[in-house]
Amino acid sequence: MSEIIKVGMADLNICQPPDGLTTLGLGSCVGVALRDPVARIGGLVHVMLPDSKSIHNSQSMNPAKFADTGIAELVRRMEQKGAKRSRMTAKLAGGATMFAVSGKSEVGLVGQRNTQACRQCLAELGISILAEDTGANYGRTVIFYPESGEYQIRAVGRDSYII
């Protein structure tokens, strides 16, 4: 029986087919799904913030929270299981702007910055992005199936679709 493994906020996990990975209610966070089709390993990280280097705080020990450290950690975990970085491909979802807030608040920019940071990190690691569904103003629930590489996206008031 296949199982769908839940990935929480600022969390990551890997799995092998026929299992899948899911993260519920992505808002401005980005869900980065990686897949090595040959080693048949998939991974999903729920990134909250763009850059670990811009934050100097020893209280922050969780690598999955940031795009740079989260993606690097996910790649490392997949490689431990026999995946090769050169074979990996990525799909992105999330990075929405949940509220159209006026004023000097940066709330509206976080989603965009997260998405850009993820793209940049993946480019630096030489992992190509096959598809993405990012931006706009609605939350997304995603399910990733490493078997087929299908990344299913559900949102409120929209039909579910696959990228």
Place this chain on the structure above:
Amino acid sequence: MGNINLQKVSDAYFDVLKEIGNIGAGNAMTALSQMLQCKIDMRVPQVKLLNFQEVGALMGGEEQIMACVMLSVEGDITGNMMFMIETSSARRLINKVMMGYAQPGEAEFSEMELSAMKEVGNIITGAYLNSIASLTNLKIYPSPPALTIDMAGAILSVPAIEFGALGDKLLLIQSQFFDEARIDGYFILIPDLDSYARILGSLGLSVEGLSGEE
């Protein structure tokens, strides 16, 4: 300043923060009760220090669809104020405010209904913030409200991200209310870390010793 430890703030001033939530929500409920002309009850507010993974479970799961009015707060206190309500409750609330003119059923909210919801949120969060401003003698300027209807997890990611820049936990003051017609809603006040110190300081509480490492 700037590096106040959330755990210590939460432990030391739990009851004070709770009382702030109580006063704020109490005033907001009075405003709502007057507007709807009915009795509204309120639960004892909760102060919660949550891991990000736990945030989704706060109000019935990450995928629970909620209507949320959010204001960003500027002035002496900075941060966010949220008023969240389940969509079925939102519909009943809107229907009461519009005196029966709202569209029945499960269809999408109309422009007028959304606007009504936004205004209700504006009035009651305004009452909440006003009472805190007069209690603490601090200046609080709320922004115009923004409304969204979406999954609870997606909505709560917004304040979680704000806190994510500072630590791995989210500290919030949550008040829940309900009336005869089952309107369940939540107020969530999410001050920035520095603002916690300012709120507590204005009440004569020292936040010395709260800074630094665990």
